[in-house]
Amino acid sequence: MIVCVCHRISDREIARYARAGMGFDEIQLELGVATRCGQCEGCARDVVAQCSASHPVAALSRDDCGAPAGAQAPASL
Numbered sequence: 001m002i003v004c005v006c007h008r009i010s011d012r013e014i015a016r017y018a019r020a021g022m023g024f025d026e027i028q029l030e031l032g033v034a035t036r037c038g039q040c041e042g043c044a045r046d047v048v049a050q051c052s053a054s055h056p057v058a059a060l061s062r063d064d065c066g067a068p069a070g071a072q073a074p075a076s077l
């Protein structure tokens with residue numbers, strides 16, 4: 001799904017960078033996500049949080065890390 005409409009950036013693309021160990025700020029610099037209208041920032045941060053290397057269980061258990069917008073990871077993660 002497209003997370004950032006302004007730059008046409010998908011959740012899969014963000015997840016790929018997050019799984020490589022990049023944080024939101026690095027991904028933002030690299031892709032430009034949330035640098036125009038900013039409406040996508042919350043969703044983009046959620047994708048990063050769910051797929052970052054610091055949460056390997058979540059990264060391994062989800063193929064695309066494509067949770068619906070606004071969805072939160074369970075507290076146990």
Ligand code: FES
Pocket residue numbers: 003004005006007033034035036037038039040041
């Ligand atoms: S939707 Fe991402 S900056 Fe506008």
